[in-house]
Amino acid sequence: MRTVIASLLAGLLLLSLTACGQEETKQPETMGQLLAQEFQTQYQADPQADLAAMAQAILSQEVVGFQGTTTPVEPGPLMGLGAAQIEGFSQGVMFAPLISTIPFVGYLFRLEEGTDGGAFVQTLEDNADLRWNICTQADECIVKQEGDVVFFLMCPRSMEENPADAEGQPTDALPQADQPAVP
Numbered sequence: 001m002r003t004v005i006a007s008l009l010a011g012l013l014l015l016s017l018t019a020c021g022q023e024e025t026k027q028p029e030t031m032g033q034l035l036a037q038e039f040q041t042q043y044q045a046d047p048q049a050d051l052a053a054m055a056q057a058i059l060s061q062e063v064v065g066f067q068g069t070t071t072p073v074e075p076g077p078l079m080g081l082g083a084a085q086i087e088g089f090s091q092g093v094m095f096a097p098l099i100s101t102i103p104f105v106g107y108l109f110r111l112e113e114g115t116d117g118g119a120f121v122q123t124l125e126d127n128a129d130l131r132w133n134i135c136t137q138a139d140e141c142i143v144k145q146e147g148d149v150v151f152f153l154m155c156p157r158s159m160e161e162n163p164a165d166a167e168g169q170p171t172d173a174l175p176q177a178d179q180p181a182v183p
Contacts, residue, residue, distance in 0.1 A: 030157040031063050032142040035106070043146040051108040051149070055095040058106070065159035066097045066104075073107065080105045080154055084127040088115035089150075103136040106153040117145050124152050 028034040035058050042054045052070050059068035073092040077083055086092075089109040096105045111117055121143050130138040138154035145151075 030140060031159065032140045032153050032155050032157070034063050035061060035153055035155070036142045036144050036151060039108070039144060039151040040146055043149055047147050047149070051091055051093040051110060054149075055093045055106070055108055059095050063159065066099065066102060068095055068097050070095045078107065080129060080132040081124065081127040082129050082132075084123065086123065086127075088112055088120050101133070101135055102156075103130075103133045103138040104153075104155040105132070105138075106151070106155070109150040109152070111148045111150065117148075117150065120150060121145055124150070128152075128154060130154055 028037050038058050038061055039054070042049065042057050052072070055070045058064075059070070071094050073094050075087040075089065075092075076085055078086050078092075079094065079096075086109075088111060090112045091110040093108045094105065095108070109120070111120060124143050125141070128141045128143075130141060132138075132154070139157040141152075141154045143150065143152050
């Protein structure tokens with residue numbers, strides 16, 4: 001009887017240790033996190049993929065909710081990054097909405113050989129201006145590096161009509177069309 005109980009307890013202990021060792025996959029909470037995850041998926045599928053095709057795949061995600069476009073970029077000042085000279089990449093692609101009032105701009109950069117990826121990422125983070133768009137402001141900035149490709153994105157947390165921040169307050173300061181402006 002004792003051996004049966006001891007065996008059952010040992011089995012339960014083994015099952016509980018196995019359950020504790022399993023990691024839960026964290027689901028993205030924001031549009032930016034979801035798109036960064038899509039970038040990582042695209043890169044892992046084909047690290048040498050054309051950046052414009054990768055950007056189109058990112059824009060095609062359902063969460064985006066707008067028609068977007070891609071355009072190649074050259075080293076120098078780039079939209080959303082102030083007057084900083086962004087250099088050290090051999091190929092660059094910007095992806096953004098066709099309507100410029102949406103606070104969304106993204107880039108994919110293929111780094112030149114010899115470029116310090118950490119310093120490149122730091123330059124992007126240091127110069128990102130969430131208020132680059134004159135009438136709106138992005139909620140988040142995400143920069144990720146996979147191999148020789150860097151993903152940069154400034155965007156709203158979601159494309160919902162009037163998303164709220166952590167305190168439940170609307171994130172945009174402009175009055176909504178269906179709400180009267182307060183004098």
